[in-house]
Amino acid sequence: MAAITSSLSDKPASAEAETGTAGAPSLTPAFSPLYQQIKVLMLQSLQSGEWKPSAAIPSELELAARFKVSQGTVRKAIDELAAENLLVRRQGKGTFVATHSEHHVQYRFLKLIPDNGDANSEGPAQRKIIDCKRLRASTEVARALALRAGDPVLQVRRVLSFADVPTILEDLWLPGAPFKGLTAERLTDYDGPMYALFETEFGVRMVRAEEKIRAVLPDADQCALLKTTAQTPLLSVERTAFTYNDTPMEMRRGLYLTDTHYYRNALN
Amino acid sequence: MAAITSSLSDKPASAEAETGTAGAPSLTPAFSPLYQQIKVLMLQSLQSGEWKPSAAIPSELELAARFKVSQGTVRKAIDELAAENLLVRRQGKGTFVATHSEHHVQYRFLKLIPDNGDANSEGPAQRKIIDCKRLRASTEVARALALRAGDPVLQVRRVLSFADVPTILEDLWLPGAPFKGLTAERLTDYDGPMYALFETEFGVRMVRAEEKIRAVLPDADQCALLKTTAQTPLLSVERTAFTYNDTPMEMRRGLYLTDTHYYRNALN
DNA sequence: CAGTGGTCTAGACCACACT
DNA sequence: GTGTGGTCTAGACCACTGC
Numbered sequence: 044m045a046a047i048t049s050s051l052s053d054k055p056a057s058a059e060a061e062t063g064t065a066g067a068p069s070l071t072p073a074f075s076p077l078y079q080q081i082k083v084l085m086l087q088s089l090q091s092g093e094w095k096p097s098a099a100i101p102s103e104l105e106l107a108a109r110f111k112v113s114q115g116t117v118r119k120a121i122d123e124l125a126a127e128n129l130l131v132r133r134q135g136k137g138t139f140v141a142t143h144s145e146h147h148v149q150y151r152f153l154k155l156i157p158d159n160g161d162a163n164s165e166g167p168a169q170r171k172i173i174d175c176k177r178l179r180a181s182t183e184v185a186r187a188l189a190l191r192a193g194d195p196v197l198q199v200r201r202v203l204s205f206a207d208v209p210t211i212l213e214d215l216w217l218p219g220a221p222f223k224g225l226t227a228e229r230l231t232d233y234d235g236p237m238y239a240l241f242e243t244e245f246g247v248r249m250v251r252a253e254e255k256i257r258a259v260l261p262d263a264d265q266c267a268l269l270k271t272t273a274q275t276p277l278l279s280v281e282r283t284a285f286t287y288n289d290t291p292m293e294m295r296r297g298l299y300l301t302d303t304h305y306y307r308n309a310l311n
Numbered sequence: 312m313a314a315i316t317s318s319l320s321d322k323p324a325s326a327e328a329e330t331g332t333a334g335a336p337s338l339t340p341a342f343s344p345l346y347q348q349i350k351v352l353m354l355q356s357l358q359s360g361e362w363k364p365s366a367a368i369p370s371e372l373e374l375a376a377r378f379k380v381s382q383g384t385v386r387k388a389i390d391e392l393a394a395e396n397l398l399v400r401r402q403g404k405g406t407f408v409a410t411h412s413e414h415h416v417q418y419r420f421l422k423l424i425p426d427n428g429d430a431n432s433e434g435p436a437q438r439k440i441i442d443c444k445r446l447r448a449s450t451e452v453a454r455a456l457a458l459r460a461g462d463p464v465l466q467v468r469r470v471l472s473f474a475d476v477p478t479i480l481e482d483l484w485l486p487g488a489p490f491k492g493l494t495a496e497r498l499t500d501y502d503g504p505m506y507a508l509f510e511t512e513f514g515v516r517m518v519r520a521e522e523k524i525r526a527v528l529p530d531a532d533q534c535a536l537l538k539t540t541a542q543t544p545l546l547s548v549e550r551t552a553f554t555y556n557d558t559p560m561e562m563r564r565g566l567y568l569t570d571t572h573y574y575r576n577a578l579n
Numbered sequence: 580c581a582g583t584g585g586t587c588t589a590g591a592c593c594a595c596a597c598t
Numbered sequence: 599g600t601g602t603g604g605t606c607t608a609g610a611c612c613a614c615t616g617c
Binding site: 127128151152154251252253254255256257258259260274276277278282299301305306307308309310311 | 395396419420422519520521522523524525526527528542544545546550567569573574575576577578579
Binding site: 406 | 582583585
């Protein structure tokens, strides 16, 4: 009873569609349920900036009308987007575009927890920008960010401290183009998660990330910045963060001191 | 139109129910949707062993009839259980109790990946049981397993090797009672994931786990078993694994060599 | 073919938040 | 009260599996 009037999608719900058996090439019929197609359309609204972080999206009934499907089908699309942390539902109020600014998800990607288990006891981390400079991508950084070696990138180095104890040393690399205008001052002045700044100032929303973790020993520079010794083993946490469409937008390498904190992970 | 005839649950769907405003104590109304109540009932069937690992559960229509609700309500309960990896849906065939024996989830809880990224290239790990003995719980182990200090526990030590290179040294502690009869021989002889053995031999199914990760240096014993040096930093991975009802059933401490492998984590 | 899970609909009603 | 998301239903039809 409904068809998405968009480009490449087929119309699995139409009764007249003669799919399958005929002489079509065997490139997988690529059947895609209606709610998946709607999810793609909503993803485009998010990506294009039609729906901005922390803003409300249209109500389920409005979307159902816009897409000419039932409310239930829209619901299922929203359900999946909410499960992926792209949207946040709030009963009685509406559905909102997720953001990194909300307090309860402030450190969504930071898994380092104090030994006492209470992340609030020590308050927010003190952040100190050590360096922020423009340079050309190494092959390693270029590969991680899907750029070409030599493309302009930004490199930031900072130290995070808890209760005035330096605990994390991070180097991070950002593609030059989307982050044109980012300076050490703006990073220092901004009061909130770095990913929130990326959203509000550069329109870049980090959606998911992958981390590779190893145990390493620090070099002399790293020792000095973390006020530790060359014999103290550290966690090396290498992160690639992605925006919409699985586009990598940040490469980051953190060194974590784990004598008073640990990296927490939940296996499901 | 439907009511669960089970114990403590209220009946939010009944029209005649006069909830809320009246003189009831303010212990939170504890409204729980029907599908959640059904989820609890299904959880009981899993826990009690009525539905065994890898077996099919009744069809959605059967369950709907049994619980006197619509198919859609049962579906929503199953959806959540499937999202928690307790059930596996297979279109056209049925819904099955998840297990640790299936090949594609064989190492669901092991996040150590070879640097080349291809977990299959090196094949399955070679496992060597070093030790398996009965002893009394230390306070630390007792706390992790929700026992009392001094209660009987099993301790197992083993080494995992990839391509004949020892890479993981694990110590693990199991509560004595549920694992009565576990010996080094049975661990050695069993060909498959340890958690699969726990399911088939002891009826203990691990449902989720938490890991605390740190960077450490090995002691002399550990060096010898991993054939490494005291200056090589290692990942210390401390895991607590839970069965149904968030009951802890295993405490495990792994030391991971990360020169040719890394611990992979996905942030969502 | 029958049986299973998967999709979609239309409509009723509940819980919650604002005004 | 109005509008939002959340639950529940009943029924139709589609897609996949196996007999």
